[in-house]
Amino acid sequence: MMPAQPAPPDLAEVEDHFVAILDGTQSRDEVDRWATDVMQGLEDVEVGETLWWALGILAGIDLRHGQGEPYLHDDVQVLGWLAEFRERRGVLG
Numbered sequence: 001m002m003p004a005q006p007a008p009p010d011l012a013e014v015e016d017h018f019v020a021i022l023d024g025t026q027s028r029d030e031v032d033r034w035a036t037d038v039m040q041g042l043e044d045v046e047v048g049e050t051l052w053w054a055l056g057i058l059a060g061i062d063l064r065h066g067q068g069e070p071y072l073h074d075d076v077q078v079l080g081w082l083a084e085f086r087e088r089r090g091v092l093g
Contacts, residue, residue, distance in 0.1 A: 006041040011089050014054045018082040021061060022075060028062035035059040050088040057081050 017034065020026035035058035042055075063072045073081075 006045065008042055008045060008047045008051055009038060011051060011054075014051060014058070015082070015085060015089070017058055018054075018078065018085060021078055022082070028071065031058050032060065032062040035061070050085070053088070054081075054085050 017026065017031045021028055021031055035055045039052075039055050039059055061071075061073065061078070064070065065072060
């Protein structure tokens with residue numbers, strides 16, 4: 001018997017992770033680990049383009065220029081991605 005394939009997160013859950021970074025309820029490291037784990041679990045599962053795009057962004061959200069340096073992507077950029085994600089959800093849902 002084959003193990004059940006994991007269900008992808010819904011788009012609302014993904015949006016919650018963008019918001020959690022911006023409001024400080026989750027660290028970038030926590031969100032990065034969550035998104036990376038989800039993506040690895042979905043390697044053989046067909047998912048929508050919007051979901052995969054957002055997970056790809058969140059999976060690298062904690063990257064820095066160097067140790068102790070600022071994040072590569074600041075909160076303004078994360079806010080822009082959130083806006084784009086919301087637009088994609090509305091258009092492509």
